[in-house]
Amino acid sequence: MEARIPTLLVENLKTYFFTRPGIVKAVDGVTFAVYPGKILGLVGESGSGKSVTAFSIIGLVDPPGRIVGGQILFQGRNIAGLSKEQIRQLRGSAISMIFQDSMTALNPVLRINTQLIETIRAHRKIDDLEAYEKAIQALAHVGIPAPEVRLKSYPHQFSGGMRQRVAISIAMLNEPSLIIADEPTTALDVTIQAQILFEMQKLCRGKQTSLIWITHDLTVVAGLADEICVMYAGRIVEHGTVADVLDRPLHPYTVGLIGSVPSRNRRGRPLYQIPGMTPSLLSLPTGCAFRERCSRADASCLEFPEVFEPVPGRQVHCHHPHLE
Amino acid sequence: MPTTLVELKHVTKRFVKELDLAAKMAKRIGVSVRREIVHAVDQVDLQIQKGEIFGLVGESGCGKSTLGRIVAGLLQPSEGSVWFDGREISGLKRREAKETALKTQMIFQDPFSSLNPRMRVREIIGEAPRVHRIVERAELDNYLDGLLLRCGLDPIYKERYPHQFSGGQRQRIAIVRALAVKPEFLVCDEVVSALDVSIQAQILNLFMDLRRDLGLTSMFISHNLEVVEHVSDKVAIMYLGRIVEQAETEELFDLPLHPYTQALLKEIPSLEKRQMDFMPIQGEVPSPLEPPSGCHFHPRCPKPGDPCRIERPVLRELRPNHFVACHNPHGMR
Numbered sequence: 001m002e003a004r005i006p007t008l009l010v011e012n013l014k015t016y017f018f019t020r021p022g023i024v025k026a027v028d029g030v031t032f033a034v035y036p037g038k039i040l041g042l043v044g045e046s047g048s049g050k051s052v053t054a055f056s057i058i059g060l061v062d063p064p065g066r067i068v069g070g071q072i073l074f075q076g077r078n079i080a081g082l083s084k085e086q087i088r089q090l091r092g093s094a095i096s097m098i099f100q101d102s103m104t105a106l107n108p109v110l111r112i113n114t115q116l117i118e119t120i121r122a123h124r125k126i127d128d129l130e131a132y133e134k135a136i137q138a139l140a141h142v143g144i145p146a147p148e149v150r151l152k153s154y155p156h157q158f159s160g161g162m163r164q165r166v167a168i169s170i171a172m173l174n175e176p177s178l179i180i181a182d183e184p185t186t187a188l189d190v191t192i193q194a195q196i197l198f199e200m201q202k203l204c205r206g207k208q209t210s211l212i213w214i215t216h217d218l219t220v221v222a223g224l225a226d227e228i229c230v231m232y233a234g235r236i237v238e239h240g241t242v243a244d245v246l247d248r249p250l251h252p253y254t255v256g257l258i259g260s261v262p263s264r265n266r267r268g269r270p271l272y273q274i275p276g277m278t279p280s281l282l283s284l285p286t287g288c289a290f291r292e293r294c295s296r297a298d299a300s301c302l303e304f305p306e307v308f309e310p311v312p313g314r315q316v317h318c319h320h321p322h323l324e
Numbered sequence: 325m326p327t328t329l330v331e332l333k334h335v336t337k338r339f340v341k342e343l344d345l346a347a348k349m350a351k352r353i354g355v356s357v358r359r360e361i362v363h364a365v366d367q368v369d370l371q372i373q374k375g376e377i378f379g380l381v382g383e384s385g386c387g388k389s390t391l392g393r394i395v396a397g398l399l400q401p402s403e404g405s406v407w408f409d410g411r412e413i414s415g416l417k418r419r420e421a422k423e424t425a426l427k428t429q430m431i432f433q434d435p436f437s438s439l440n441p442r443m444r445v446r447e448i449i450g451e452a453p454r455v456h457r458i459v460e461r462a463e464l465d466n467y468l469d470g471l472l473l474r475c476g477l478d479p480i481y482k483e484r485y486p487h488q489f490s491g492g493q494r495q496r497i498a499i500v501r502a503l504a505v506k507p508e509f510l511v512c513d514e515v516v517s518a519l520d521v522s523i524q525a526q527i528l529n530l531f532m533d534l535r536r537d538l539g540l541t542s543m544f545i546s547h548n549l550e551v552v553e554h555v556s557d558k559v560a561i562m563y564l565g566r567i568v569e570q571a572e573t574e575e576l577f578d579l580p581l582h583p584y585t586q587a588l589l590k591e592i593p594s595l596e597k598r599q600m601d602f603m604p605i606q607g608e609v610p611s612p613l614e615p616p617s618g619c620h621f622h623p624r625c626p627k628p629g630d631p632c633r634i635e636r637p638v639l640r641e642l643r644p645n646h647f648v649a650c651h652n653p654h655g656m657r
Contacts, residue, residue, distance in 0.1 A: 045520040045521065045522060045523075046490075046491075046520050143604075145608055159384065159385070160384065161384070188384075189383035189384055189547050190383070190547065190549065190588055190591050190592055191383060191587070191588065191591060191604055191605050191609070192383075192384075193591075193593075194591040194602045194603070194604040194605075195602075195604040197593075197600075197602040198602040198603070198604055201601075201602060216520045216521050217521065217593075218521070218595060219550070219592075219593040219594050219595055219597075220593050222593060222594065222595050222596070222597060222598060222600075223593040223594075223597045223598065223599070223600030223602070224593075224600070242598060243598065246595055256522065257521060257522060258595065260521050260522045260524070260525040261521065261550070261595060262528075262550045262551055262553065262554035263550055263553075263554075263594055263595060263596075264595065265554065267553065267554055267573065267574070268532070268554070268555070270529045270532065270533075271525035271528055271529055271554070272525065273522065273525050273526050273529060274522050274525075
């Protein structure tokens with residue numbers, strides 16, 4: 001059991017978007033913790049709220065959205081209410097984020113060296129030469145060959161995989177305590193993904209960096225993460241170690257997700273499909289948001305299921321979990 | 325008796341970047357300047373049998389999309405020939421060429437850019453069958469409704485625009501559009517790569533149902549090995565424009581013989597592999613502008629031999645129906 005202070009403790013976070021058609025409860029009461037050197041997989045599909053959770057942590061939620069409740073404790077300190085300037089100081093130094101589309105993280109009109117050096121010098125007093133040396137090292141660490149030459153290039157001169165590695169090296173530059181990665185390898189090839197996962201693993205093991213890996217791809221979290229949180233319609237439905245969640249899933253949605261993966265189905269046979277569709281966040285069913293798609297649902301599911309913790313650290317929100 | 329529906333004979337596709345004015349002038353004064361040539365597809369032979377799902381796997385830049393477009397008739401090869409149902413398509417006269425072209429349809433990766441945002445679904449799926457008179461004018465609406473229902477879409481969606489649909493729904497619309505002209509052969513290029521896992525399952529199931537019900541033949545292009553393994557009968561692996569290995573699906577995944585295939589399969593994460601020690605293939609993918617000599621994979625190969633740097637390996641049948649282009653295949657039983 002962990003007695004240390006978690007790098008990040010999110011408690012009952014709620015982020016709502018106040019739009020004209022109605023209030024979108026993108027994140028509606030999310031709680032989890034990540035410890036130094038540990039990797040948390042935040043798993044969910046489109047609309048689950050996983051990206052908005054990340055943006056909330058890092059202070060990138062723009063109007064009409066805002067955090068309406070809960071706490072975000074970074075190394076013990078609540079950062080949910082910080083001013084834009086205070087968050088900016090944290091962002092890029094102690095907490096950094098890697099986005100899905102590397103092109104949006106990189107300024108297309110600036111050379112890579114400018115962007116790396118800018119990031120370094122934004123957070124500490126360091127002279128040009130030292131910053132340059134650090135930039136070269138950063139690129140070498142993510143496996144980019146001939147970094148001195150590559151530094152002079154523009155983002156569009158790199159392939160997608162390389163750009164993502166540059167984005168990762170920028171995220172790692174100031175040795176953050178927490179990295180949040182939002183689907184960084186989804187669009188990339190297997191071999192590039194392997195390279196990136198290798199670098200991230202090295203970082204977490206070496207520098208005790210905490211990592212939150214956001215994805216809908218269960219196979220990547222299987223190989224990379226220590227723990228998994230499964231999100232659906234703005235809430236966490238299940239949490240546990242990778243082995244527990246993947247081998248003994250409790251929540252029917254998790255069971256369904258795992259069942260849809262091709263390797264869990266016999267070759268050529270129809271893949272298991274979760275019936276129905278993800279509900280619109282503007283009109284969620286009352287009680288458990290998954291009940292309309294769930295074969296185990298009954299009248300009790302009209303009440304939102306509070307957390308059930310059969311074993312410490314193993315949690316599920318369900319009235320009829322798949323218990324052995 | 326399986327019949328070959330689509331065949332490629334020694335197909336090569338080169339993309340040439342001609343010298344611009346500055347480069348031509350530089351050349352005049354003696355600077356060594358060359359045209360840039362990319363061999364996107366490099367002497368590929370392949371056959372797809374009627375009713376088969378032929379999986380084509382490779383990573384970005386390997387030429388699989390280019391190959392897909394050549395097979396679908398959207399691109400002309402620089403060399404070699406493409407055959408459909410026993411006839412070479414470049415030799416066909418106009419009417420036959422048009423009929424043959426209609427028999428092949430393509431579905432693309434990005435459901436957000438492959439549908440015209442300014443057309444209603446009715447026009448998107450109805451335009452081609454109307455123009456080519458696939459069905460009688462009076463029958464068109466019913467025909468389209470039938471197709472929409474078949475693909476899990478409500479006929480009322482005909483009145484909507486693409487932006488009103490999710491990624492998975494747009495892919496279904498793209499599939500309806502392809503089916504509307506009653507094709508025999510579908511080329512699917514990364515059709516589920518942009519979709520969530522559970523939506524992916526829906527689209528793959530639809531695809532497999534249609535294949536069974538309509539007797540479709542298809543080429544399924546993807547970099548996702550798990551998906552390809554699930555739907556394909558036969559799989560070919562591409563690297564820098566060349567096919568390096570090809571076999572029936574189970575055989576290829578059980579016994580990969582080419583070092584590149586072996587490395588790829590080792591690197592795929594799966595639900596069962598926990599705490600993986602990710603071991604990327606050494607080296608970078610070479611630029612297609614300057615591919616290595618001999619076997620393109622030799623700089624990254626764990627056990628290159630002497631001929632590998634010099635001589636291009638040809639596809640040889642090393643086991644029944646299992647072809648490998650390698651001078652020194654590893655793990656032969």
